[in-house]
Amino acid sequence: MxxxxxxxxxxxxxxxxxxxxxxxxxxxxxxxxxxxxxxxxxxxxxxxxxxxxxxxxxxxxxxxxxxxxxxxxxxxxxxxxxxxxxxxxxxxxxxxxxxxxxxxxxxxxxxxxxxxxxxxxxxxxxxGAIAFMYRDDAFDTPPTSLAALWSEANSGKISLWDDKSSIYVAARLNGDMDIYNLSDAQIEAAKQKLIEQKPLVRKYWSTAGELVDLYKAGEVVISNTWAGYQSSLLADEGIKVTEFIPEEGAEGxxxxxxxxxxxxxxxxxxxxxxxxxxxxxxxxxxxxxxxxxxxxxxxxxxxxxxxxxxxxxxxxxxxxxxxxWQPLGERFEAYLNAWNAVKAQ
CATH class of the missing domain: 3.40.190.10 (Periplasmic binding protein-like II)
Incomplete structure (x- = not known):
């Protein structure tokens, strides 16, 4: 089935x-x-x-x-x-x-x-792309790697999309690039990487408006983003942000x-x-x-x-x-369960 x-x-x-x-x-x-x-x-x-x-x-x-x-x-x-x-x-x-x-x-x-x-x-x-984004005024040196979303220096001001694609992000940081065909062990490793990150996360964002508000309030300075959308909304508010494709790549x-x-x-x-x-x-x-x-x-x-x-x-x-992005087929549930397990921690 x-x-x-x-x-x-x-x-x-x-x-x-x-x-x-x-x-x-x-x-x-x-x-x-x-x-x-x-x-x-x-x-x-x-x-x-x-x-x-x-x-x-x-x-x-x-x-x-x-x-x-x-x-x-x-x-x-x-x-x-x-x-x-x-x-x-x-x-x-x-x-x-x-x-x-x-x-x-x-x-x-x-x-x-x-x-x-x-x-x-x-x-x-x-x-488009699921790019990454940061507030210009929060970084002396622009981030280039996903590691910035796991950095203690950004503790409490990090956000990720509340979506199973967070597993893809953590997998790439682990060096597992075949992100739509991860083994059980690789999914578990990605889950543990996200659990490790969780104390640093301000909030998992679920809508464009929510992420924009977090940036406007200065509560978040780095996140992933729907490329072109939230950055344009922030520009309208006079908030300077920069989108980037990290060394570990980005989803399309x-x-x-x-x-x-x-x-x-x-x-x-x-x-x-x-x-x-x-x-x-x-x-x-x-x-x-x-x-x-x-x-x-x-x-x-x-x-x-x-x-x-x-x-x-x-x-x-x-x-x-x-x-x-690719269909996950029978593996959909494994990815979704892993992400839900991260949020349940």
């Missing part, structure tokens, strides 16, 4: 009733349904949009399975899309109904996890929109997908979150040359320098 995530308990929860036609409920990340570009979509399409935000990819399966009929669209990352397919929670896309589909970078369309049996289940939307991600199986709002759902892959949606997420776009043609039409270059739109091979 590929998925043994105590799903029987989740499936026992009562399903909620479906939402009204003409209103789409999206389960997604902060910024992906921002009013700066969603309001125009609502006005032009006549489709209302209700957004529920997640703080981790581990939120998608429980929320979706506990709320059958509530959500029409979801936007998980590439390490979670296959799980949604395997659980039977999403349906194949009608790619012919999505304008701009052929303008998506081939690199993203070739990724495992969004296609199965010759059909696509996920529409690549945005991508790609988020994809998926249609929930049996949605009664398919017409609005596809209008939404078309908007998100157009200039409106691609530059919408780039301007709000600072993330890179998957439709290079749309991005070039709506970005300045400086923004286009800064977001690696002219260099999608940049993704090859990152450890792009």
């Amino acid at each position: 590929k998925l043994r995530l105590t799903m029987s308990a989740i499936l026992a929860l009562a399903a909620a009733p479906a939402v009204a036609e003409g209103t789409i409920n999206v389960l997604t990340w902060e910024g992906y349904a921002d009013s700066s570009f969603i309001d125009k979509f609502v006005e032009e399409s006549g489709c209302e949009v209700n957004a529920t935000y997640v703080g981790s990819n581990d939120d998608f399966a429980p929320k979706l399975m506990a709320g059958g009929g509530v959500y029409d669209l979801i936007a998980p990352s590439i390490d979670t899309t296959q799980l949604m397919i395997d659980l039977g929670q999403v349906e194949p896309l009608d790619t012919a109904a999505i304008e701009g589909w052929n303008d998506i970078y081939p690199k993203f369309l070739a990724l495992d996890g969004i296609q199965q049996d010759g059909k696509y289940y996920g529409m690549p939307y945005s991508w 991600w790609m988020d994809a929109w998926m249609v929930v199986k049996g949605t009664p709002n398919k017409e609005c759902a596809y209008k939404f997908l078309n908007m998100q892959l157009s200039e409106q949606g691609q530059c919408g997420v780039a301007n709000v979150n600072g993330y890179s776009a998957t439709n290079g043609v749309a991005a070039k039409s709506c970005m300045t040359p400086e923004q286009y270059a800064a977001l690696h739109q002219d260099d999608p091979d940049y993704l090859d320098s990152l450890l792009i």
Whole structure:
């Protein structure tokens, strides 16, 4: 059995009733349904949009399975899309109904996890790195290694994302670079490394806003980050921070929109997908979150040359320098249990 995530308990929860036609409920990340570009979509399409935000990819399966009929669209990352397919929670896309589909970078369309049996289940939307970040005024010498997040010098002012990917961070510091195929012994070593770090941690952050507030208050000076997003929010507040890729490397991600199986709002759902892959949606997420776009043609039409270059739109091979997230399959539970064990200490 590929998925043994105590799903029987989740499936026992009562399903909620479906939402009204003409209103789409999206389960997604902060910024992906921002009013700066969603309001125009609502006005032009006549489709209302209700957004529920997640703080981790581990939120998608429980929320979706506990709320059958509530959500029409979801936007998980590439390490979670296959799980949604395997659980039977999403349906194949009608790619012919999505304008701009052929303008998506081939690199993203070739990724495992969004296609199965010759059909696509996920529409690549945005991508980037899980970089690291520090407050400029807290370091005389800029950090270059993950070791800075285990340094006594930064005690009480360190933060990590409250996500199983913290196991990936500790594994790399241990020298275990095949982070999506760790053995039980390597996962245990990563867990112990995180337990060793825990007394130095101010707080594990779960949302972009929470991390921004920690930096603004001076409670945190170094952390990992959703590259481009929290740093831009802090810049708006006059807080100088610097993102960096450590010597031990960084993870890469790609988020994809998926249609929930049996949605009664398919017409609005596809209008939404078309908007998100157009200039409106691609530059919408780039301007709000600072993330890179998957439709290079749309991005070039709506970005300045400086923004286009800064977001690696002219260099999608940049993704090859990152450890792009991969589905963990049967190992998912081992990673998640290890992270939960760290937090339980």
